Amino acid sequence: MRLPALLLALLTAGACAAPTTAVAPTPTPQIGVRLSGGGEFSAKDPLAIVYNTKLVPEGAKASVTVESADGQTRSSFVAEGLLPNRAYGVHLHANPCGSKPDDSGPHFQHTHGTVNASNEVWLDIKTDGSGAATSTARQPWALSPDRVPHSLVIHEKATAPDGTAGGRVACLTLK
Numbered sequence: 001m002r003l004p005a006l007l008l009a010l011l012t013a014g015a016c017a018a019p020t021t022a023v024a025p026t027p028t029p030q031i032g033v034r035l036s037g038g039g040e041f042s043a044k045d046p047l048a049i050v051y052n053t054k055l056v057p058e059g060a061k062a063s064v065t066v067e068s069a070d071g072q073t074r075s076s077f078v079a080e081g082l083l084p085n086r087a088y089g090v091h092l093h094a095n096p097c098g099s100k101p102d103d104s105g106p107h108f109q110h111t112h113g114t115v116n117a118s119n120e121v122w123l124d125i126k127t128d129g130s131g132a133a134t135s136t137a138r139q140p141w142a143l144s145p146d147r148v149p150h151s152l153v154i155h156e157k158a159t160a161p162d163g164t165a166g167g168r169v170a171c172l173t174l175k
């Protein structure tokens with residue numbers, strides 16, 4: 001007598017229970033990072049500031065986007081109104097632009113201390129006959145939202161293997 005009653009109770013309970021969906025472990029979604037900056041360079045705008053108007057003449061413009069997710073970081077840079085047929089070094093730097101060229105701080109580095117185009121983000125350009133240029137870079141690592149580059153700096157010369165590129169001629173702050 002007791003066993004069928006117990007079975008019935010169990011079956012009834014099972015039938016009445018809300019359907020249970022298997023709770024699969026949700027993979028932690030990777031938080032993407034997107035940064036951008038740009039504008040027409042002027043002497044006082046910290047979002048697009050010029051330090052050397054001989055190499056970055058009045059009217060020069062530039063913009064940059066940095067997108068990072070899934071273990072990769074892709075950056076693209078476009079400039080116009082620079083001197084024609086000329087190389088400029090371009091890097092992402094650690095700090096925002098300021099009124100002084102050095103305000104943007106050192107190069108942004110993925111791993112502290114290693115200077116190369118894989119651990120840093122170099123976006124060197126060679127302008128065409130009209131002073132326009134584009135460049136892209138792809139890094140095999142993602143940015144962490146709590147530690148990102150805060151500026152792009154244009155330098156007077158192409159980047160040497162040791163990361164130097166001469167003086168800082170203009171700067172875009174990244175947001």
Ligand SMILES: [Cu+2]
Binds near residue numbers: 092107
């Ligand atoms: Cu630099």
